Amino acid sequence: MQLPNSMRALQYKNFRLYFGGQAISLIGTWMQRIAVSWLVYTLTHSSFMLGLVAFAGQIPTMLLSPYAGAYVDRHSRYKTLLITQIASMVQAGILAALVITGTHTVITIIILSIMLGIINAFDTPARQSFMILMVEKKADLPNAIALNSSMVTLARLAGPAVAGILLSSFGEGVCFFMNFLSFIAVIVSLLLMKLKTPPAKTIDEPIWQNLKEGYEYLQNSKGIRSAILLMALISFFVMPYNTLFPVYAQQIFKGNVTTFSWLNSIAGLGALMGAIYVATLRPDKDFLKIITLANLLISSCIILFSYMQNFWLALAIIMLGESGLLALIASTNTYIQTNVAENMRGRVISYYVMAFMGMQPLGSLLVGYLAHKTSAPFTLLIEGIAGIISVTAFVPAFKKAGMGKVVHPTLEKYLPKNPFK
Template identity: 50%
Template sequence: MIWFKVYDMFWIAALSLVQGLVNAFDVTARQSLMVNLIDDKEDLPNAIALNSSMFNAARLIGPALAGVILSTLGEDICFLINFVSFIAVLGCMVMMKLKLTEHKKSAENIWIDLKKGYDYLKASPDLASMVLMMAASSLLVIPFTTLLPVFAKDIFNGNATTFGWFESAAGFGAFFGAIYMATLRAGQNLQKIVMMSGILLAISVVALAISPSLILALICTGLAALGLMAQTSSINTYLQTHADDLMRGRTLSYYIMAYQGVLPIGSLLMGYLAHLFGTQVVVAFEGIAGLLIVAAFSYNEKHRNQINFSPLKAR
């Protein structure tokens, strides 16, 4: 469509829908497959973080490189390079040699399988709280990223290059967040990391909303991305290391629904509210909502631990 200059919003939306459907299978399979790529399961948190660091290193380098190509060769060449890059991905997957544990294929209806995943999470409050926190953040906090172009163009009177700086700042912060996660030793308190990273994310988003200068806004974007990276990686790692082998795929399906499934709804909601009340007001609200979400998560964890370790429970 880009190559032939067919700019039709309906077909762009349709292709986005197809891409979302593909990602629903792709992301779930890749996340579930990761545990089979690691010989020592204690290395799983570091592996997840290293995987995220590669993704965010690309986010750091990609916008700068794409900006040069876009301004010199055009957007059609950018899409062509993106298309060709998938050949390397497919080649790597063909070369993988995995020893996969075969599980008996379920003969039940997919909705029954989905309900089993729900029942499993309901019986595992520690996993459920992580998924719920991810859903709440995706709905009310993480959509600040979709408003970054507004900061670049309207608030700081910039252009595509300015937006590239915001993307690079986000990639820079997320990269350092991934490096931090990759250095964690086995047995770290992931719940604490989830709470601390959530606080950093929320405060940075509020600071971004009231930033008087572009430099300060870029710094706040980087810090917010660092917190977001640490939070999502911690939740992902906790779910992968605490879910039963037979239920890991279903658990991660709920995680992906809570993250990538809820995020478009949150982005639409926050975009509409930004149209009504202004971008900076809405982004500040997102940061405050993030603090409330962390407070609710912290209260739930404390209350759950008190129940688990009460004298009555001990008897």
């Protein structure tokens, strides 16, 4: 059976296994994220505490990502990923047990969030750089990344919807337990894979020397460096806007957990639209231009959403904005993955992860504090304006990097032949 061009990466058995296992696991992950936010806001009714818990769950990523990326370059990506998935399963099991038995507190939630953040600091660069091992032809790598983004956003659509039903009927503990069970799928899929991996290289240099090399590599790659720096700003100013969804659900739209679930599910639908768009793009597409336009779209939609009183119109705006946000994330990821030298992949991706996930905790903390001191709508208005200013400032840098080029001439000498062909 001939697969459509937009799904060509699924021709590889290992990627199909990964795709199926992750799809199930990520639905559970999103259920847990929704349940944690709702549980914290129900316990505290504090915007600041929402920001603090988000900060606790993501700050380890910012601190550990560079080290984790260098670690991934020196060790088996497969084994690292398997270990992090098992560890995530244990974390979900502990959280489920505490909530079901009623022995949880905000402090225990924060501690477990930190634990998950440490796991994710190693899991994300391992998972991102693992993609090349499952796709034999490098030309199909952008499609694999886009399909992976589509799978993540499908889970983001389904997870909150299921969580909304379970939260209103059974409570948060069941959501956490379902996430615990969902990790079985991804662990089994990893165990069933048969991978052709290049021989491991013995590296005698200190790991911090590898980090320095990654930094120096980025200094010589203006396009990748600019994309990562812009992602850091957007992660800080724009992406934490959904931290305030519980506040909007209860205070602005006068709703309940179902309202909260709608906000997250419609955001997932918009993200799916963005993922499908990126999946249809050719490998030689001008990704820097897409990054710029997608940034403008999500920032503008946040401004429109900030003081919106009509719930259904607000949902439409969020859906449109999230399509831009996902297009931004997937395009940035694709641009980096298709331009980075293979021997630098883990280290460069770790800097990307630090920008993408590491800056969000600082932004979440700031958003929670600002919303606590002022209001949620004013905070989102400031976020949107800051996003537009950030992307506008990077347009000259993108032009200098050479919009439209897939591999910059200055980097070609660093690119080794693909060992998987």
